[in-house]
Amino acid sequence: MLHFMIAMILTLGLLVADSQRWQPLAAARESIYSFFEPVFLAIAWPGTVLDEISDSLRFGAQLRADNQRLKQQNLRLAAHVQKLSYLASDNARLRGLIDSASQLKSRVLVGEVIGIDPDPARHILIINQGSAGGLYQGQPVLDARGVLGRIVQLGRHTSRVMLITDRQNSVPVRINRNGMRAILSGIGDSREMRLQYVPEKSDVKPGDLLVTSGLGQDFPAGYPVGRVGQIRRLVGDQFLDIAALPVAALDRSRYVLILFEKPQAAQVLMEKIPMEESHVPTP
Numbered sequence: 001m002l003h004f005m006i007a008m009i010l011t012l013g014l015l016v017a018d019s020q021r022w023q024p025l026a027a028a029r030e031s032i033y034s035f036f037e038p039v040f041l042a043i044a045w046p047g048t049v050l051d052e053i054s055d056s057l058r059f060g061a062q063l064r065a066d067n068q069r070l071k072q073q074n075l076r077l078a079a080h081v082q083k084l085s086y087l088a089s090d091n092a093r094l095r096g097l098i099d100s101a102s103q104l105k106s107r108v109l110v111g112e113v114i115g116i117d118p119d120p121a122r123h124i125l126i127i128n129q130g131s132a133g134g135l136y137q138g139q140p141v142l143d144a145r146g147v148l149g150r151i152v153q154l155g156r157h158t159s160r161v162m163l164i165t166d167r168q169n170s171v172p173v174r175i176n177r178n179g180m181r182a183i184l185s186g187i188g189d190s191r192e193m194r195l196q197y198v199p200e201k202s203d204v205k206p207g208d209l210l211v212t213s214g215l216g217q218d219f220p221a222g223y224p225v226g227r228v229g230q231i232r233r234l235v236g237d238q239f240l241d242i243a244a245l246p247v248a249a250l251d252r253s254r255y256v257l258i259l260f261e262k263p264q265a266a267q268v269l270m271e272k273i274p275m276e277e278s279h280v281p282t283p
Contacts, residue, residue, distance in 0.1 A: 107261075108258060108259055112128045113125050113127055122166060123163035123190060123250070124152070124162050125163065129157070130154055130156050130159050131154045131156055132157055135154060137154055138151060139259065140258075142248070144249075145248045146225055146226075146248045147164055147171065147212060147223050147247075147248060148161065148250065149162050149169065161256070164186055165186040165192075165193055166186045167186055167187060170183050170185040170186070171184045171185075171212060172184075172213045172215040173211060173212060173225050175203075175209070176209040177209070180202060184196070184210055184226060184244055190250050191246075192229070194241075198242055199238060200237070200238055200239065200240055204228060205228065206230070208228040210224070219263060225247065226245055230242075
């Protein structure tokens with residue numbers, strides 16, 4: 001009991017002395033604080049670690065969410081850029097098509113390619129114009145660069161266009177440089193055609209522009225079809241083997257010009273037939 005009373009008196013005395021900030025006790029106070037400081041840190045460490053882990057988890061989840069959102073936003077922006085690039089290219093193609101149409105004297109109709117023939121042996125496109133728009137079989141079809149093909153089958157609102165590179169297609173042409181006539185035929189290759197029946201001694205050069213001659217029933221004169229490529233002279237053959245490259249973008253054209261101009265030969269034939277029929281005696 002005595003010892004407890006002594007301890008209480010000493011404790012109260014120290015508390016009173018410490019409250020008065022006595023200089024002799026400052027060093028003892030700092031020593032005691034330094035002695036117990038690791039204990040304080042050890043007691044506070046779990047709470048600090050838990051707070052850091054909580055902040056890390058919270059901000060980590062936020063960063064992951066922000067990263068995911070930015071990725072999605074970047075993907076959307078990339079898609080927009082691609083769309084803008086596509087629209088710019090599409091507008092350029094349309095401007096080229098409109099410029100080409102403005103230079104034509106005859107009536108034209110703009111069509112859009114909406115499909116292709118599934119048969120790889122056939123070079124046929126499907127466009128979104130048909131007999132409802134006044135189209136007819138054999139009608140020439142162009143793109144902004146030159147002759148694309150001719151209409152071979154009509155629907156009410158769609159048509160099938162046989163490209164000039166199809167094996168069943170041939171176009172009467174002439175060399176623009178000298179006026180020499182020939183037949184340009186498809187061979188089933190979208191990148192190449194053949195210039196037929198050109199005599200061995202003919203004046204033909206690589207790069208010569210081939211235009212429609214207007215001698216057939218479908219294509220009027222003066223429209224670009226292809227350019228002369230490789231020329232080979234075959235031993236014992238009286239005709240040259242001439243490759244030609246199409247000028248139209250056969251595999252890339254989305255919009256086409258449907259030409260209502262008829263070749264002069266076809267116009268003469270149409271005018272002649274009714275006259276002949278009018279002279280046929282009735283039975």
